[in-house]
Amino acid sequence: MDGRGADLDAFALHERHTAASKGEGITLLDAPVHEMDDPRVTYLSVMRDQLHAVTQWGGSRATLGRIAAALSGAKIWGKALSEKALEGVLSDLGSTPDEVLSFLRRGMQIGWLDAESVLDEDGVNYYELRDALFRAGRNILGRLSDTNQSPDERSKFYRDCHGLITSMTALLDHVGIETSIHLRFPRSSEFLSNDDARRDFVEFLTYTAPKQARYGVHSGYRQVVEDRDEKLKFRLPMEVDPVDRTADLTASWVIAGEGMDELAEEVLSGLDSVNARDSVANGEEESIGIQIPVHTGGTTGQARQVIRDLLAQKDWNPDFQNTDRITRVLMSVLS
DSSP, X not given: OOSOOXXXXXXXXHHHHHXXXXXXXXXXXXXXXXXXXXXXXXXXXXXXXXXXXXEEOOXXXXXXXXXXXXXXXXXXXXXXXXXXXXXTTGGGGOSSHXXXXXXXXXISOOOSOOHHHHEETTEEOHHHHHHHHHHHHHHHHHHHTOTTOOHHHHHHHHHHHHHHXXXXXXXXXXXXXXEEEEEEXXXXXXXXXXXXXXXXXXXXXXHHGGGGEEETTXXXXXXXXXXXXXXXXXXXXXXXXXXXXXXXXXXXXXXXXXXXXXXXXXXXXXXXXXXXXXXXXXXXXXXXXXXXOEEEEOSHHHHHHHHHHHHHHTTOOGGGSOHHHHHHHHXXXXX
8 A cells, every 4th residue: 555566567556556445435444655756646547447546635625626626637538538438428318408418417416517618509518518627627726726715715615626526526427437536644643643633534524425425317415415595406306216215426435544444433423414404304305315334444453453462461561662663564574
């Protein structure tokens, strides 16, 4: 998980990172990771219908902005969402161009699209759709450097980031691309000892991960959680399958760093605090369920505890031994 792998080819590196995920949802991985050469960069890899995005945690605001910009950037449109990839896929959303655009905007909740720019005589114009979402990402990246945003500007920035990430993962999912977002914490001990930083991260996952829920091609979050009237008016009717009422997720998350698995309870508690709106909760609206599994992985913590137990059995005080260094040596020998 250290991301070095100088002797690995691109495919092997892609497989190495995607293997960290324990499945759909969020994986908290207890594993040492090294500082990225440029922590501001989000690296993308697209292979075998899988997209893997890797970036270093820089706080919720910076991380959201970087992910949103990367997922809407040129590499995505040049490969995963090329004109060929979207050819024929968009047309299955409706029988007329207006129906397709309506489903993109009101069903899948793809933002930044308007009829005047996106529709032409042949239907949905791929290049206009691409450029609208690409520009949204560049706009977010430009605003990221403004550290003096007012509270209202900051709130809008977060909303736009969430909206663009949700839009892009929905499109990627619709063309058959599995998206995995990998967040690295090279200074995890420093991070874990900071209550404000922990809270910022847990809130990041609490507010971001549920927005990647989909039911069919409908936005699961809009159908279940959203409670703003103006947003609820902007959706399409959804048929619920009586034998399958659970939403799927358009992206999974891998959180890597030593000891990061200890955040599992906090993350679960945060996700549990995301409630269905009243009309869904009290049964007035027929709806679906959103489940976001939280997994833990890695063996560093377990190995460290074994070493501490062995030291204690030898009547050596673990507090006076460099257990972290011994653990790293053991893990490197076993890997």
